[in-house]
Amino acid sequence: MEYNFSDRLKNLGGNAIREIFKLLAQPDMISFAGGLPATDLLPCEDVARITDGIMHGANAAKILQYGETEGYRPLREAAPLLLSRVGIQDVTVDKTLIISGGQQGIDLTLKLFTNKGDVMLVESPTYLAALHIAKTYELNVIGVKSDDDGLNVEDLERKIIEYKPKLIYVVPTFSNPTGKTMRVEKRKAIAELTAKYGVIVLEDDPYSELRFEGDVVPAMKSFDVVGNIIYVTSFSKTVSPGLRTGYAFAASEIIKKLTVGKQAVDVHTCALSQAVITEFLTSGLLFKNIEKAKPLYKAKKDAMIDGIDKYMPEAFRHTNPQGGLFIWGEFENLDVADLFPEVCKRKVAYVSGESFFADGAGRNTIRLNYSNATFEQIDRGMKILGDFFKERV
Amino acid sequence: MEYNFSDRLKNLGGNAIREIFKLLAQPDMISFAGGLPATDLLPCEDVARITDGIMHGANAAKILQYGETEGYRPLREAAPLLLSRVGIQDVTVDKTLIISGGQQGIDLTLKLFTNKGDVMLVESPTYLAALHIAKTYELNVIGVKSDDDGLNVEDLERKIIEYKPKLIYVVPTFSNPTGKTMRVEKRKAIAELTAKYGVIVLEDDPYSELRFEGDVVPAMKSFDVVGNIIYVTSFSKTVSPGLRTGYAFAASEIIKKLTVGKQAVDVHTCALSQAVITEFLTSGLLFKNIEKAKPLYKAKKDAMIDGIDKYMPEAFRHTNPQGGLFIWGEFENLDVADLFPEVCKRKVAYVSGESFFADGAGRNTIRLNYSNATFEQIDRGMKILGDFFKERV
16 A cells, blocks of 8 residues: 655655664674774673672562653662763752663654754754754754864854754764864853753763763753753763663753653663663762773774874865764865765775765765774774775875 | 743643552552553563573674664564464564564654644544653544444444544554453454555554453454554563563554654664563563463452452443453443542552543543552452442442
């Protein structure tokens, strides 16, 4: 039969990364595409031991039973342990919602604050899944210029006045895709500006714990005085993406409404995941594991920068992040958007940069991930890329 | 600050059951409210052992890493083991999507097939979360009359012609809230009728494995010849609600689009849950545990029916289901909708029936759950209810 799909989905394909993900099932593929944590860091042994403890503990049946939509209470109560590390000080249970990964934080926020046709401002480029989710709400997404340290504040104010957006989506620390980080002064300025205009800000912060150089920059949320900023973080990059668990932190009035939205979509986040993550967080194991991850990610980032220097053409400029998972590269005067399938034939993948722009710009850009490949793959893959692009510059 | 919430959520409160759920945190409360499996049946020891095996197995890191949105492949491949039991024979991986519980199956289906203002037909009464989800899509929900064995086919056809619905939502086996089951002839008739009019049917089937009397009735999906029926089931009632895992099964074209929708909301279902459930299903442990559950649920159902006979007023009529979790009761000429807070003060809870009607009808009805209370609580709770209502009839 002919299906009559909804307006929001009828013309929407899979997002670029999730589709590439299927390509990567080929075992000989070198992938700089996803945003996957290093496989060696995934704490299989810890999860086994912790789960065993939980399932033999006094709360075992409670974990396997239906739970509250707001989340497993011990995990909600543990939120200050994490959020205080980015300068967020007023963390209480009523401001905390457990979500099924950062992605759900974006989805629920858009569900709560936007109607069809509303404007959402994003940094240009921005996280492609945020663009994908915005399409499912039929939003009008407008890009804001990006400086070396993220959103350009003048352009942001101009566009707030011009477009009256319902929402601004931003990844201030180790941005996906660029790896850029906003200076603290800029965070304060944006918090003040958006408070003045009464615009909701969604601060997506999955990467800040993965800082291997430089000093911690406080979350934009820590400068929120009117309650217009929703802070979302996730354990996907610090414990395990497979467990699908994160935090949303916002004014209690917002959390109440996000909870009503979450009731409708999945009742609650997997309770076993929540209990496992609680143990990681409260025992301090989370932070021990993060300390192990940092030197590895720094070494991988350095290896990729070395590879770029050695192999890539002169016309390739790139960021050099102090943390997170991504390097962003731009070719001067070279449209590489259509070259991706050819690159893939040489068994290397990245994400084509135009996927991160709301308006199809960035055809000269690529996003490189360094966290999941081995050192050998990073060198070999960058050589393959370098050879490929040098033929075309 | 004043928040400007979306049209879909600004006037929406929490759904009745989830709100009652918080009340039930009181330890001395007897609850006939939720749809919780018996706590004693939750397989804590099995989950510990299975998780240990998975986390020490060859696929451990893969389980903790990002996975495909479509679901963990071994679980998708295992779908025939479950679906063949309700007569669904053409089960292939491309028609199978792993979802984060049955609730997500409803949410994704509405996301895919409905626009604001569209009509959804439901049995009257129907599962209250389906009504809650429909509100988040701003649908116009119309109730269809209910016979002793579910949807009235004549009224259904009349309303298909009158309202041109995008979707019909139905729980044909051990309906929530009524416990009713559709005859096989009616399932065939509805499959044919909806195929003729080209209407999508969402068949929600979380309870059919919990049949403690009578013969299996094939799923409506097994009579689908045009691909208009989406079948959703869940492991919440047979393994654990806390693991938030279920199946959606439909034409591959629909599954592809549901997957695009799922990408946007949670990337994928918790991979540890998926791997644990795979082991339950493929090892046969799932079915062993179900066989253990059946006599217990039958005994609890019988105990509740005994309690009704002993204590409730004559004017209380009720269903007597052959499986599932619920008994549905109606008082002749007695509006009980506003009495619920008073009942709660006597430390017994159920769900007030009007929550299950799209149009606020059913103020003389209540839904009773028998699966989670102890035998002692069932007797004591029914006596309290009986005394309470006898004072008012």
